[in-house]
Amino acid sequence: MLPHIWVLVSAGVCMVATSALSGVSIGMIIPLVDNVISGKKITIPGSIPVPGFLQFIIDKANSMSPAQLLSSMTVVVVILWLLKSFFDFCQSYLMNDVSQRVIRDVKNIIYKKMLTLSMDFYSKNATGKLMSRITNDSAVIRDSISTGLTDLFYQPIQLIIYTVMLLVIKFYFAIPWSLIGISLLLFLLVIYPVVKIGKRLKSISRQSQERIADITTTLHETISGVRVVKAFSMEDYEAKKFENQNQNFYKLAMKSVKRMTVVSPITEFAGIFCIAVIMWLAGNKIVSGALSAGAFVTFLAAMLSLMRPIKRLTNVYSINQQAMAAADRIFEVLDTKPSVSDKPGAVELPKISKGVEFKDVYFKYEDKNVLKGVSFDVPVGSVAAFVGPSGVGKTTILNLLPRFYDVTGGSILIDGTDVRDCKIKSLMQQIGIVTQETILFNDTVSANISYGSGSINMEDVIKAAKIANAHNFIMKMPQGYDTIVGERGFRLSGGEKQRLAIARAVFKDPPILILDEATSQLDTESEMLVQEAIDRMMAGRTVFVVAHRLSTIKHATVIYVMDGGRIVEKGSHDVLIEKSGLYKRLYEMQFKDNLI
Numbered sequence: 001m002l003p004h005i006w007v008l009v010s011a012g013v014c015m016v017a018t019s020a021l022s023g024v025s026i027g028m029i030i031p032l033v034d035n036v037i038s039g040k041k042i043t044i045p046g047s048i049p050v051p052g053f054l055q056f057i058i059d060k061a062n063s064m065s066p067a068q069l070l071s072s073m074t075v076v077v078v079i080l081w082l083l084k085s086f087f088d089f090c091q092s093y094l095m096n097d098v099s100q101r102v103i104r105d106v107k108n109i110i111y112k113k114m115l116t117l118s119m120d121f122y123s124k125n126a127t128g129k130l131m132s133r134i135t136n137d138s139a140v141i142r143d144s145i146s147t148g149l150t151d152l153f154y155q156p157i158q159l160i161i162y163t164v165m166l167l168v169i170k171f172y173f174a175i176p177w178s179l180i181g182i183s184l185l186l187f188l189l190v191i192y193p194v195v196k197i198g199k200r201l202k203s204i205s206r207q208s209q210e211r212i213a214d215i216t217t218t219l220h221e222t223i224s225g226v227r228v229v230k231a232f233s234m235e236d237y238e239a240k241k242f243e244n245q246n247q248n249f250y251k252l253a254m255k256s257v258k259r260m261t262v263v264s265p266i267t268e269f270a271g272i273f274c275i276a277v278i279m280w281l282a283g284n285k286i287v288s289g290a291l292s293a294g295a296f297v298t299f300l301a302a303m304l305s306l307m308r309p310i311k312r313l314t315n316v317y318s319i320n321q322q323a324m325a326a327a328d329r330i331f332e333v334l335d336t337k338p339s340v341s342d343k344p345g346a347v348e349l350p351k352i353s354k355g356v357e358f359k360d361v362y363f364k365y366e367d368k369n370v371l372k373g374v375s376f377d378v379p380v381g382s383v384a385a386f387v388g389p390s391g392v393g394k395t396t397i398l399n400l401l402p403r404f405y406d407v408t409g410g411s412i413l414i415d416g417t418d419v420r421d422c423k424i425k426s427l428m429q430q431i432g433i434v435t436q437e438t439i440l441f442n443d444t445v446s447a448n449i450s451y452g453s454g455s456i457n458m459e460d461v462i463k464a465a466k467i468a469n470a471h472n473f474i475m476k477m478p479q480g481y482d483t484i485v486g487e488r489g490f491r492l493s494g495g496e497k498q499r500l501a502i503a504r505a506v507f508k509d510p511p512i513l514i515l516d517e518a519t520s521q522l523d524t525e526s527e528m529l530v531q532e533a534i535d536r537m538m539a540g541r542t543v544f545v546v547a548h549r550l551s552t553i554k555h556a557t558v559i560y561v562m563d564g565g566r567i568v569e570k571g572s573h574d575v576l577i578e579k580s581g582l583y584k585r586l587y588e589m590q591f592k593d594n595l596i
Contacts, residue, residue, distance in 0.1 A: 128217025
């Protein structure tokens with residue numbers, strides 16, 4: 001809240017004004033009861049000297065007839081409540097403004113933080129749960145600021161005002177200490193159960209936020225994968241799964257509701273009990289003439305006014321415990337350190353001129369050894385292909401080059417410089433990536449092609465699209481390059497999406513190109529168009545490619561055959577076929593499948 005401290009201070013000023021005006025309004029009960037209703041003069045039975053301004057007000061009220069005093073009080077009360085309503089509106093508006101500003105900032109901070117975190121963070125956290133941190137958890141904090149923080153500032157101010165009034169009445173109108181002591185008993189009766197309940201609420205609220213995250217994850221998975229759900233007739237299963245998660249959240253929500261709502265009757269009972277005792281004690285003193293009726297009614301009104309801030313403050317504790325649970329989950333993200341980051345003194349990586357070298361590279365993911373001493377050299381301008389059975393580390397090699405992960409042993413060198421010594425941004429500027437799973441954004445075709453450039457140069461966009469064999473189908477779209485492709489490009493076919501991804505890589509014009517199964521899910525016609533686009537894009541670049549269809553990498557400069565996290569063969573296609581090793585077996589198996 002520090003960047004918005006002056007909004008908070010302004011709200012605090014309005015709170016003080018509102019509370020003070022409320023206190024003055026209650027103070028007018030004394031002349032109303034003693035002068036107007038009883039027809040008596042206001043007297044000060046206490047022994048403490050009265051301040052000059054207060055004595056002036058008392059003398060002025062005593063000098064007026066009941067009718068004149070009533071008329072004057074009516075005008076003053078209207079003015080006071082008009083001012084009170086104005087300041088009340090201002091403090092409420094300003095506190096809500098603070099809460100919205102803070103949540104806006106919190107969402108921005110969480111989102112920016114997430115974008116800086118490494119790929120291993122995303123592999124351990126479901127998308128829906130991360131979304132829940134930004135949406136649901138931040139909403140809980142927003143409510144704690146707009147409601148909880150307002151009451152945390154506002155209600156203590158009112159407590160102070162009304163407590164001061166009680167003390168003023170006690171000393172100037174000889175209210176006995178017994179009545180004050182019973183008033184303080186209210187706090188003792190309320191604080192203990194509220195604290196106990198609040199601690200339990202924090203635990204329940206955290207569980208509730210986790211259940212909401214589970215629900216968000218299920219929604220994200222089933223909506224994005226609705227084709228699979230329908231294809232396997234799993235609608236009933238997913239509905240039941242969602243129903244169970246919803247029921248679990250409902251149970252936790254009701255536990256929270258039960259504990260929050262029980263605070264109110266406890267507070268009210270304690271207050272009513274104290275007021276009943278006060279009325280009994282004070283009533284006897286009024287009957288005997290030892291206590292002014294006006295002073296007692298004002299004292300009672302101040303006591304009743306104390307009930308509201310005390311009750312609201314007990315709710316504040318409950319609300320803030322819930323907010324703390326949400327804040328804990330948010331700070332789990334904010335406190336996470338990226339496993340891959342620029343180290344102190346990192347340098348800008350010059351444009352590649354010699355080549356890339358993997359030097360005795362090891363990589364371990366959690367407890368699984370993925371790469372075991374992998375070494376190879378890819379000269380600039382050459383094409384290195386990686387093949388082998390599934391799970392042998394091919395894609396891992398492609399992920400280590402742009403530092404999506406860091407090696408756990410060995411080093412990766414570009415022109416002799418360890419990539420860990422380079423600034424990540426300068427490294428990524430030299431790398432273009434086209435993967436099996438094409439990711440497009442819900443934006444225009446031109447914006448997707450020029451993604452990452454910061455500006456859209458239509459000549460370059462069209463040139464990249466033509467190289468990628470995408471220009472013709474783009475021009476057939478309703479708005480051409482200004483057509484919105486839809487979420488994840490759902491309005492496009494697989495081949496069209498892949499060609500847009502290639503156009504995006506071409507537009508970036510990187511010296512190093514990574515292709516990960518770029519044609520594995522395409523039909524024959526689309527594969528031909530995409531492969532033709534890839535061949536044009538590869539010209540003059542240093543290329544790393546993983547391909548399921550071995551026919552697409554026959555012309556690679558060198559093919560590395562992997563098995564068990566190691567390179568077991570290397571050479572050109574013709575050389576590897578002559579060796580009669582793993583590559584030849586894979587090729588013959590695929591060739592037979594193609595014949596079938």
